Amino acid sequence: MASDQYAELCDQIYAQIMGKLENCYKDGTRVARFAPIGTAEEVLNPEILYSFFRSLQLPQIKTKDLNLGLDNLVKRMEERGLYTFLAILIFTSCTIEAARTFTLKLLAPKERPKDSGSLPAEREALTSIFGDPVTPDKILSAQACFCPIVICSKEKDRIESLERECLPYLEQELRGEGAFGTVYRVKIAKGHFYTRKLGSANSNPVDIARKDFRSNEDIELEVMQQILSCKQTCANIVEIYGSLEIGSTGYSIFMPLAISDLRAHMKNDTRPRPSATERTDMILAAAGVAGGLKFLHNGMDMPRGGKLVCYHMDLKPDNILIFLDKVDGHGKPHYIWKISDFGMSRVRYQDDNEVERHERTLTSWFHERPVVPSLAGTYNRRLEGTYLAPESLLPSRSMKAASDVWSLGCITSVLFTYLAEGRTGVSTYQDRRTEHHNANSYDRFFVANTAFGRPKVHPEIKLWHDLLIKKASQQSPEEGQALRSILNYLERNILLLDQQNRCPAEDLEKQLNKTHRAYSELDNTPRERPSAEQHDFRTLLQNIRISGPMGNKKKAASKRADVWFFNPKEAFKDCEISPDGSIIAFWTDFKISLYTQSFRRTEDEELHPVAEFSLNTTGEPRRFWKSISLTSSYLIASLSGNNFQCFVFDLRRDRRTNKKPTINFNHYRSVSIPLPEIKEVAISPGGKTMACIVRDKDKDDNPGSLYIGTVKSPNEWKLGRKLKWPASDVIQLSFSGENDIYIVFRPQRTIQTHKHEIPILHACLATKHMYPLVIEPRGIESSSTVGLFTTLAPFSQRPEICAIVTREKQLHIQSLTELDKATPTIQTSIKNYRVIKLITGQNDEVMFAVGRQVGVHKMLLLEVTMPQEEATDISVKEIAALPNLSHHCEFTARIVSDHDGSHLLLAALLDANECGIYKVRLSGPSSG
Template sequence: MAATAYSDFCYEIYEQIYRRLERRDEERLRFATKGTARRVLNHDNLLRFFRTLLPPGRTCVDVFGLDETTLVARVYERQLHDFLAILIFSACRIEAARTFTTQLVAQDGWPVVSTRGKEIVRLPVDREDLIELFGNVVAADKFFTKQACFSTVVIRNREEVRVEDPEGQRLPYLEEQPLGKGSFGKVFKVKLARGHFYDPLTGTENPEPKEIARKDYLISAEFRTDRAKGEREIMDKILTSSARTCQNILENFGSLEIGTTTYSLFMPLAICDLRAYMMEHHRARPSTTMERAQVISSAHGLAGGLEFLHTGMMTSDMEEIVCYHMDLKPSNILIFREPVQLANGGVEVRNIWKLSDFGMSRVKIRRQGQGGEREKDFNSWFVRRQKPVVAPSLSATLNRHGEGTYLAPESIASTRSMKSESDVWSLGCVISVVFAYLEEGSDGVELYQDARMAHANADGYDRFFLRGTRFTPTKVHPEVAKWHTRLIDRASQRDEAEGDAVRDMLRYMEEAVFEVNPFKRRGAKEVKQMLLRTYQKYRALGQAQTGEAGGGPGNKQLTPLSKSLWQRLRKRSPSPSCRGNVKGWYLSTSEAYKGCAISPDGSLVAYWTDVKISLYTSQSLSAGEGDVVSPAAEHLLQAPNCIWKSIGLTHRYLVASTTGANFQCYIFDLQRGPAVDAHLDHWYRLDLAPPEIHNVAISHDSKVLACILRDREGEQQPGSILVAPSIPELIRYAKRPPSASTEETTTLNPPVHPDPPPPEPWTLDKIDWPASGVTNLTFAGKDDLYFVVRPELTARSREHKITIVHFSLSTRTQQIVIVESRGLDSSSIAGLFTTFIPFRLDPSTCAVVTRQKRLHIQDLRETETPTTDPTTTTTTGAGVEAIHCDIKNYRVLKLMMTSRDDKMYALGTSTASHKILLLEMTVPRRGDVETELGGGGVGGIREVAQLTGLSYNDEFVERLAEGKTTGEGEGYVLVAALVAQNRRAVYRVGLGGGTVE
């Protein structure tokens, strides 16, 4: 029977289509990609389809007037595959299929137009037109309810696409991950299906899935009104303008208007924004002159981008477009890694800063020859969302009453008149903060913010000006000039020529940019030129330093050895420039290292840049060249649009996480394979998206992995702790790439009923703080985990406090100790927390140093108790008073606990010097009457050694390796530092006397 054959055919085709649907397990989101129906309904299947429609003994010519070959050809010519697929997928009866063939395939007139004047085959089809086509309400309703799955939107590059009925079409997103929220929109990372990103200029579409960013806005009533009045042409001009010719302006990938509620803009995926880069992903200050030069070069490009917005944009009709950003701040400056053409013809990959959200500000179109201008504020088209509560100077532009940190003084005038000069003020604020970062890293940015907010006339606002009163005028914040002087002095102490370069740039900013009267400010072009001159001075200085080092330690050719690195180091004679039982080594290459780690046994050291991990092992020491070490293994990150974020290291595993457009976790099995020494050849990728990993820690026995994860809804939401009790089990769960040359895995033709994924080999526990505020994730024993919540001062809260959390892996409980200011200490919040270390025998007890001068010994089983400390109090959980001691004559920066919990080793300086010392400290006990360390009484401090070349301002990590764990007969302290070229980076201090007791 024809009906039975048709039914069987439809079931078979349904199964084939269903297998190819994207997101098929989510009924409201499932969609067919472009070409799916054409691949399933191929020539042979179309022949079968038409034959199932024939009554017994009849031919296609008898029933439809055309033979079956011609009917198949018509389907291809008229592109009816999707229409037919919907018919089959909606289980329409054979009568509807015959009507389709008669009306749309066999009929000579084309296209078929309804009585309402619409082409019936253009998907999606109106219900009324379907009723007219089929002459049957049931068939029309079935078709209408299923057509969205095959009416998938195609994004058009630099063009606007409109979806009139959101229920009638599907969006082409294979994946969606929230990235953040702003004043007006939410940002997502989306992966577009193959064939659903079309470039009308080239006539091409994406051959593979494409990952891009999407920002969603809520449409206001004015948006719809302006569309009706034709005012929306301004947006169209922006989207198709020449802005794409400037590499420092975020490229537009088109827009999508969905119904009457949502407007989406599509953009390239950035690694991160400038705020996140400085404050989270690269907290250490750039250690070399060339690194600082590259940051200044990026700032020069940013100024060029702003100049382009103000003076360089033209429409296709040669009308001048002037765009005022009006919201320039670090979180609106996105960072990309892109190739840059060099003067010598070569290509170098650099960080490019790009202005984003410029189209959401105010735009003016100057019409040539018409003597008029049109101006439009785009913000009126979209509904402002509730602003997340964050530190204003770092990411938000809003203080508590709505005025922004980076906004110009005229932004608070009764009659606001913000133009290009207002953007230049904001640019000056960003540059000022960037120079604070160049000199002091993220701590400098926080200290600078704290200083602005602490002024008596700031009234809790973080701004670069002080608002006038009835009797005083508005003026530039005095902390700006004070901090500029501080930065100039510090650069001059390092190098007189660098100090001159910083002085010229910052004094120019004070004279030409930080001017309350906007008409006296210089334009973005002049600021760009000044940044260029500053970059050229830095570049020349860096080249001179590198040239002087041409035959120095940093460029020696090394031959690896197979003996234990640290045994070799111990046996070599101390360097003449080091004091005490100290040996120091240069790294063979000088790179923009952003972090370093040491394994618990002191056998491995890892350094990493944004894109490369370098591992130093027993292969790292050169025979006869004992002052230089080169990496035994390196791994270059291949995944696009991301950078290395954090690393955990033991003698067996290195676990690294990325941040940016791709959130991944990589597990390196360092001891797999025949090699004696560790290497980075065997690695596995674990997909934890969308949560981003902020911190990584591995237990000392290499069994347990712990991570702090960002919340799926955004950075400001409370994060969570991930604990994987077995790293080998985690490796079995992870994805292994098919070859060493790729980091992507794909699955083709998945089965209709795929096997369920294996259970996740980890547990998740919520914490009360955002992941970005968590630092010092540390294992203490097998079942105890600590982390510290970084102190934060905002316009909404002036609390000075440190939160230390103990997490028990066995009971899944959290205990908290809080060290906070009692209001008597007016010093900066950024310097409150210094260092932290848990005890070894008693993991419930920890030592904390605050302000570099105050030691706290705290048992987390205790309850809140009064303290003799006039500036701090401690709150916890059970019953004995905590110990508080002043540290006399020294500033302590790092702590290391011995295995018996009776001594600590510290890295610090004397009060009158910046030179780093290794100190031995006796752990004070309850009942000790002395309240000072280093005063000659209980809890004395002994100087063990000086680490020549390492200073107070350097970033470094440390590890105490006791003799009984190293097998070398004596213990030692290993230090790895982030320092400039021609300075020792790795230090080993022998403690002598065998095992450290």
């Protein structure tokens, strides 16, 4: 009878423990289960323990050394910390005799036994307790599940093997792989990340970064511990939480999880360039990095006297991590950049007692580590880093603080290229450095001097800087002057061969702060506003003049655009227009705002959104809106992060009533499935189908995948196809009709011919075929910063045919269907104009474009004839001026029709945190 009660109670306890086990995931696959800390204590509560000990029907042993009273047994369970040991016994279905032995030997004695049941246990100790070989075998086979480690901040931890203890990772995702180690994002279970300083553990699962090294060397941790032990701290140096050594097979350090690194951020941003606010913020963040370098170089006070000096030796965009610092009261995120990866660093100690400070090396100069080739530009074929200083080639390798300053100067040069020209400019700048005749195909900021055998500063740097300054000055004399100041400073004070002539990091920090102030003044410069008449939307509608038939002769713009400008409380990052033009969406990292053509206003003449939705950043501050697609009824928004997560909003449905509601965010679904992160998302015009480009689960540089699903059942996928290119290379993902999808990839450079090509895919859902097209532009301007790919527009009536503009002036019209042999390929030039955006008309007989005249920066709406063959001249007509819009602004445009006729609707993010909505009438209402 006792055995039956014992077995029944053990089954109940087993079921409760099973319900609390967590899945341990590795790269999206469950590899084990573990019991989080506190599981045994929670399940084996006093009431359960009283019942358990009663079911054992322990013998009545009367001795002064034993006390089998139930109250004493329950009390000693907590005093001796035996909850987990007993949970393992019950979970492994040990016999009632084993349970009695546990009670009599480990709980009943008044004095704590020598073999007190500590975990993880050794076989010898278990055998001495139970006396039989079976029970120890069961405990040893399961104890790792109940012994997940607790990572202690600022401490070194070590475990013998994963057969004895397990890792408390709810998720694990590869983030990057370099020469010295591999970085993962890991989600630590509740209670398994302990901060000794605060005396508490995490109350919710927390994401942190784990860097695994290929050997058990702890050089990076050694360096960081020395830096963190100093009296001063610096917010721009990444923190090291602690380390973990697993036997002789692995060594890891733990760090805060960054949103991204600077290289990935610049590479993944598909916009022409960052917004004005982002440019200002990034310059300030770069000044913070220079301050971090100053902190490392200037000497950190040691607790026992003397100073610590650190030379990083491997500063590059990959090692500058971007973190979310805070979100202000307006919902605007503020970011901070931190220097990371000290595996190549040189740390020295300066003795204050000596008249002349003597530096003593605390770490070896360059550590012999295996080098893994990478496409990230970390190392070239000769293992000479892109951002390393020229002295790195010298036999003596006399690299000190000035070498770090050179590296940061190179990074600053690339950063301002990105701020001016986006990622396309960064890629072009890299190509120009690599393809120089003295570069020998190596990407560096210096070249070999063939005459004297010594390096010299790369000639392309000066040429490139001058080109950026000239272009910026044409757009804005003030911005041109600010850019000239910082780029000339780099040339005169940092990118110098002689280390002695380079300025210290402190001076570069001051110059970047000065540049930040100059850009801030640009953002705050008052802009000329349209007149009161232009502000009145209805008056403007009445003043539209419809032009006559288009002629071949260029004419000045004959219409005025209806414009509404507004300044949101926080700067938007992008915008989208629904296919019918009824909804316009603007969004920040954390908020989506919807506007309609009704342009709801208040007495203060400000434009206000009709609906808003904000992310809850509590607990998950690192997630933000990644990509958004919009129809008249649905909005799909993907989230950044580690896995596939998006929101599907039904904008015209209301849970509370069956009446037709206003546009709202009341009804939505959050979709999470076991796939990697979404890079781009799109929805078909009718709102039936959604498409997602998903990154590779192992590495961002590996080919991504295209997934197709239905909006009403987004968890069910109809198609999943592997692509040939990384998801981060996708420039554009868009639907043309319900069954046709276009994907444009970042221009690629062929290995054989070194030519640049634009890969384009047309996915036809009706046939489930993908049709690839590679555009090789003609007449490449090697001296221009204009991006290779400009815009793509599918035809309305024949979506398998598309028009592409490259270099802002070359027009390509081509069918992407292999079976279509009748459609000729057309390649011609658009003379006298630079086209930024191309939109095809509804009848495919005319195209509209947003562009400008050559040498003029005023943006225009243009009407472009459809060429019938390559020899056909293209006629361009100016339709309307678009005030305050410049070619580097982020904007979206659609041709829409309503009862008033057809018109172009354009939404834009302008300079100085201003937004604009433009409407230009193209044709009047149809008769009848």
